[in-house]
Amino acid sequence: MEIFVKNPAEMQADVIITGFFEDDKNLNSIQKGLDEKFNGTISKDILEIEGFKGKYLETFSFPTNGIKIVALGLGKKEEFNTNKVREAAAKTIKTVEKLSKNKIAAFNIQNNGSLCCCKIAYNTVLGAIMGQYDFDKYKTKKNEEKINIIEILSEKVEKFTPAVEKAKIAGEAMNFTKDLISEPAEFATPSKISDIAKDIANEGGLEIKVFGKDELKTMNFNAFLAVGQGSVQEPKFIHLKYTPSGEIKKKIAIIGKGITFDSGGLDIKPPASMLTMKTDMSGCACVLGVAKAISKLKPDVEVHILSALCENMPSGSSYKVGDVLIAKNGKTIEVDNTDAEGRLTLADVLAYADELNVDEVIDVATLTGAVIVALGNTITGIMGNNDDFINEIIEDGKEIGETLWQMPILDDMQDNLKSDIADMRNTGSRYAGASVAARFLSNFTNSKKWAHLDIAGTAFLDKPYKELNKGATAAMVRTLIQHITK
Numbered sequence: 001m002e003i004f005v006k007n008p009a010e011m012q013a014d015v016i017i018t019g020f021f022e023d024d025k026n027l028n029s030i031q032k033g034l035d036e037k038f039n040g041t042i043s044k045d046i047l048e049i050e051g052f053k054g055k056y057l058e059t060f061s062f063p064t065n066g067i068k069i070v071a072l073g074l075g076k077k078e079e080f081n082t083n084k085v086r087e088a089a090a091k092t093i094k095t096v097e098k099l100s101k102n103k104i105a106a107f108n109i110q111n112n113g114s115l116c117c118c119k120i121a122y123n124t125v126l127g128a129i130m131g132q133y134d135f136d137k138y139k140t141k142k143n144e145e146k147i148n149i150i151e152i153l154s155e156k157v158e159k160f161t162p163a164v165e166k167a168k169i170a171g172e173a174m175n176f177t178k179d180l181i182s183e184p185a186e187f188a189t190p191s192k193i194s195d196i197a198k199d200i201a202n203e204g205g206l207e208i209k210v211f212g213k214d215e216l217k218t219m220n221f222n223a224f225l226a227v228g229q230g231s232v233q234e235p236k237f238i239h240l241k242y243t244p245s246g247e248i249k250k251k252i253a254i255i256g257k258g259i260t261f262d263s264g265g266l267d268i269k270p271p272a273s274m275l276t277m278k279t280d281m282s283g284c285a286c287v288l289g290v291a292k293a294i295s296k297l298k299p300d301v302e303v304h305i306l307s308a309l310c311e312n313m314p315s316g317s318s319y320k321v322g323d324v325l326i327a328k329n330g331k332t333i334e335v336d337n338t339d340a341e342g343r344l345t346l347a348d349v350l351a352y353a354d355e356l357n358v359d360e361v362i363d364v365a366t367l368t369g370a371v372i373v374a375l376g377n378t379i380t381g382i383m384g385n386n387d388d389f390i391n392e393i394i395e396d397g398k399e400i401g402e403t404l405w406q407m408p409i410l411d412d413m414q415d416n417l418k419s420d421i422a423d424m425r426n427t428g429s430r431y432a433g434a435s436v437a438a439r440f441l442s443n444f445t446n447s448k449k450w451a452h453l454d455i456a457g458t459a460f461l462d463k464p465y466k467e468l469n470k471g472a473t474a475a476m477v478r479t480l481i482q483h484i485t486k
Helices: 027-038 041-049 082-099 117-132 157-182 190-204 211-220 222-228 278-296 340-352 368-375 385-400 411-417 435-444 477-485
Strands: 002-006 015-020 060-066 067-073 104-106 151-153 208-211 236-242 250-256 258-262 301-313 324-326 333-336 360-365 382-383 402-406 452-455
Touching: 002 117, 002 157, 015 082, 027 041, 027 104, 027 157, 041 060, 041 067, 041 104, 060 082, 082 104, 082 117, 104 250, 104 411, 117 151, 117 157, 157 278, 157 477, 190 208, 190 236, 190 258, 190 278, 211 222, 222 258, 222 340, 236 278, 250 278, 250 340, 258 278, 258 340, 278 301, 278 360, 278 477, 301 340, 301 477, 340 360, 340 435, 360 477, 368 435, 382 385, 382 435, 385 402, 385 411, 385 452, 385 477, 411 435, 435 452
Parallel strands: 002 151, 015 067, 015 104, 104 151, 250 301, 250 360, 258 301, 360 452, 382 402
Antiparallel strands: 060 067, 208 236, 236 301, 324 333, 382 452
């Protein structure tokens, strides 16, 4: 999809989406120009004769002179915000697909006077990209009605263009992430994802190292290697690095959990619980999507993108309950459950991140079912060791439309992990599972600013929610881009 900021005089769209507040017939300057151009279509035909009220997500389309004008309800003026802009754009783009013959649509969203106009443009673009997303790679019948070009109407083209370009980059990063999560595990193997990471590095001018099994043994990635030893797929560890050309403001490591298929290992999952386990590498897909975005946005922040990739499979060579693993930082772990594997892979990567001397460490993982019980499918759990840092990330998410909620990590939670023969077990009791898992991870990082994002609930949806379609959501891509580039 191509996206441009266009002066209304140069518009080529055959469908124009223009927003109105509830019971407010005031027109902005672009609407006044359109109304004049089309002989009062907006002020008379739509607002007066048809009685369009402007209730949130209400739409009415009116043909005039070969152009279709779609009136879009924005709801009450005082309740208007950027989240509503994004949702409205996502849902309206589906309607527009069926109306546009030339597959060119234009957006003009009103401002209630309290929002930044550039933020409205940003969220309009992001919403449209999100709304039109469809993973149809394996379908014989494709959606041929998709809009090809979006025009954001503005009389200040230069002012709005940077916001629109950033939204386009973020939207493309999200689409990449969703595509990778949606791929079957037979395609998205550790080796294939490593090749995809190499392509990202080559295209974006990033440094990359990909480590194989023998190198990882030398590097003492013992917990990670144990998880992958039951699979015929060779485990891989990828390290991408973005370095700004100028002064470095800070250094960040972002870690994505990369279990490309999770059967549960010898503690095998029931069939229903295994249906979406190709998505257990959503954290990896997220950080790779972020890598694509920052290579184009070029922030003044050094970023290390890390992911340990393997399958957790049952076989004669699988790791077993009762095994004792020596993690990269030397701490020993008794395996209490082979289906608590993600935290084992993250343990070694967190220890590796310590060696990079970064200022911040953020890991993203589909880690626990417990976080879904606690927070549902629309809120990401965040835990860590620095409240100011955690609050900063929560605010970054709020700014961009992703909700995070802090859950506690208490010192006495370590008691739940006690082992008779090792430093700790990899699972605790059935209670406070998300927090106990985070407490386990805390044993493997010395960073003073560490945050753990549990996206087990938010990475994949069974039904649409606001601007998000059913399926992969690219959870935390927006938030991490915002955090890194602000």
